[in-house]
Amino acid sequence: MESKWVDIDAAKYIELYKAQGEDLALRTYTSRLLGLDPALVLHGGGNTSVKTTQLDDLGRSIEVLCVKGSGWDMGNIEPAGLPAVSLLPLLEFRVLEKLSDEDMVNASRRNLRSASSPTPSVETLLHAFLPHKFIDHTHADAVLAIANQPNAEEVCRKIWGDSMGIVPYIMPGFFLSKAALDVYEQNPTVQGLILINHGIFTFGDSAQQAYERMIEKVSLAEVWLERSAAVPVPANTQLENRDDKLAANCLTVLRGCLVNHADGFGSVILHQRRSSQIESFLVREDLADLATRGPITPDHIIRTKQKPLILTFDENSAAFKAQVEAQLDAYVSDYNGYFSQQCRNKQVTRTRNHPLPIVFLIRGLGLVTMAPTVKAAAIAADVYEHTIDTILKAESVGRYQPLDQSHLFDMEYWSLEQAKLGKSKPREMEGKVTFITGAAGGIGAATAHYFAARGSNLVLTDLAGEELANLSLELRTTYGVTVIHMSADITDEAQVSRLVARAATSLGGLDVVVSNAGLAITGPIHEATEQLQKSLQINLLSHQFLAAASTRLMLLQGLGGCLLFNASKSAFNPGPGFGAYSVPKAALVALMKQYAVEFATAGIRTGAVNADRIRTNLFDTDLLKARAAARGLTANDYFKANLLGLEVTARDVARAFYHLYASPKTTACVLTVDGGNIAASPR
Secondary structure: OOOOOOOOHHHHHHHOOOHHHHHHHHHHHHHHHHHHHOHHHHHHHOOOEOOOEEEEEOOOEEEEEOOOOOOHHHHHHOOOOOOEEEHHHHHHHHHOOOHHHHHHHHHHHOEEOOOOOOEEOOOOOHHHHHHOOOOEEOOOOHHHHHHHHOOEEEEEEEHHHHHHEEOOOOOOHHHHHHHHHHHHHOOOOEEEEOOOOOOEEEEEOOOOHHHHHHHHHHHHHHHHHHHHHHOOOOOOOOOOOOHHHHHHHHHHHHHHHHOOOOOOOOOEEEEEEHHHHHHHHOHHHHHHHHHHHOOOOHHHHHHHOOOOEEOOOOOOOHHHHHHHHHOOOOOHHHHHHHHHHHHHHHHHOOOOOOOOOOEEEOOEEEEEEOOOOOHHHHHHHHHHHHHHHHHHHHHHHHOOOOOHHHHHHHHOOOOOHHHOOOOOOOOOOOOOEEEEOOOOOHHHHHHHHHHHHOOEEEEEEOOHHHHHHHHHHHHHHHHOOOOEEEOOOOOHHHHHHHHHHHHHHHHHOEEEEEEEOOOOOOOHHHHHHHHHHHHHHHHHHHHHHHHHHHHHHHHHHHOOOEEEOOHHHOOOOOOOHHHHHHHHHHHHHHHHHHHHHHHHHHEEEEEEEEEEOOOOOOOOOOHHHHHHHHHHOOHHHHOOOOOOOOOOHHHHHHHHHHHHHHOOOOOOEEEEOOEEEEEHHHO
16 A cells, blocks of 8 residues: 655645645545545545644634544545534543443534534544544554454554554444543554554644555555465456346346335345456355454444345246345344344343345345445445455454454444434435436436436436437436436347346336337328338337336336336327328327236336427427428417417426326326327327
8 A cells, every 4th residue: 555645736735725724724635545545444434633723703722623524525525524623622521431422422513613514523532532633544454354353452463563552342432532542641652543343543743644654554454464364365256247137137136025025115226246356255165154244344334234145146037036035034034133132132222223134245146235325335335345355355364253243233223323324305216217218308308307306316228329428427417316328229129128137237127117219200101101110110119129128127026117108199199291100109009008908917007198399309490390381380389389378398298207107006097298289188
């Protein structure tokens, strides 16, 4: 591990944050250096601080501790993420024999310099009690491989000698703060602390010194692990090619079992990850033992739970479903037993967390994680990938021995740890996956915006690749959802099948399909046989290809689903010279109804939106002028030629699609969005 400190970059931070002062500017700089290295810090883990001075309300200089605030990630932290707390009142707490977590948090908040600041780290008192100006704390993988050994203290002495103090495991909070100070005061020359089963602290008089001590101490651990490996870390296993359709089937079955389980808690996203190291871990004969010993640091338990669920890939979906259901029941029973036993042992009453696994190790498929959001699932995968690496290194030099269940229970049900996950209200479609064709513009793009605004993750396809990529970026940035986009020809059944499989392998399944793509094709019907054949491909058969592939996936998933089609007023009110378009659209309405009839018992609902005169690229400029002129209208008046005299927009159509999805007792429904056209109203 090498230092990434660069004098020029440090100077830039001093200039950028000069209003906050040099101390806080450099604290921000090195916090980011630590937070951007996943071998040191993952997703909100770790914390940093600096002791400096600020002016109080009367203009007097006072000592403050600027420490990482709750909810901030060190990788992108700003000075605002290091709230200032008056230091002297915090130091007075050292004389206490005990202090509850609630009183500790209240003391930190009561002494904040700004009432609007985030709550300071749960390790604020530890940072305050230690006398150093800059203090860094990480959960470095290499250190944890050593700190989770049965003889961890002995090994630590070999590696770091007297340069590091050794602190036995104590839960974060007041008692850890006092214990860390006691260890430091026994040898004030130490440059940091190793917290058994937890992580590492380093400190210094400057931001650079504290940071580079962290790099130095972690590097010593890395070198020792490499040189001391009695059992070589297994060579990475070659990845086996896996058919995307088979993987998609496996994941959708798993997703369905999780949501349908008696302890399921709503829609979820699955995140699949494969690598040669993951594969080498999964093929170990001792996998069940290693993987279920516990997390590499108790801080990770809120991300991954105590242990993963181990499964074996099976191409037979029915057999895989039976395996998943049985193993889920066993996992939940085991978790309930652990919960009840710990509550009895500790004589406490707690509200049980959801008992389902978060991490799945699927032999033959890879690492899979489950969460209500893509972000949370990806975080769990990141954490467990590092868990695998740390376990393998720990086993290469001895035995991986993390904390026992009693300590893990304390952390899992610690209110201050639970608070890190936040309690924001989920959006209506959180955990859902919506597939939209013809998504690059017009109705497709409007529908993508409408569903994304409600929290749905999206799979988008269109022939217009550049426009699709731009839209995807806009949706991700605006709504914070995951968007997968693929340029494809949906008149090719094989391509459509691959697209649907991709939705499942990327997000775990599929909930809503908006089959929107279409093309206006004109010509006298008696001379339009060739045009009709082309129109049937895009305006009918492409919808069938998508509906068929999606239905097969939804049936395996067992969660129902919603198939929505963009039909047209032409299905009920064809116009002269428009037969090549109207005939397939009429058939599309019939197709929608057929799916409703055949799959309602599986909970798959259908619907069609019949729109008219929407400003999209469906009609070219010449066609628009011709249609308007034939009715004696200007182009603008053409869009308002309906009973209400109002122009219908693409967003109006998007709202109609959402209404059909959000109406759980509606199926086989044709919804008109045309401002009123009696001739086109369904009969």
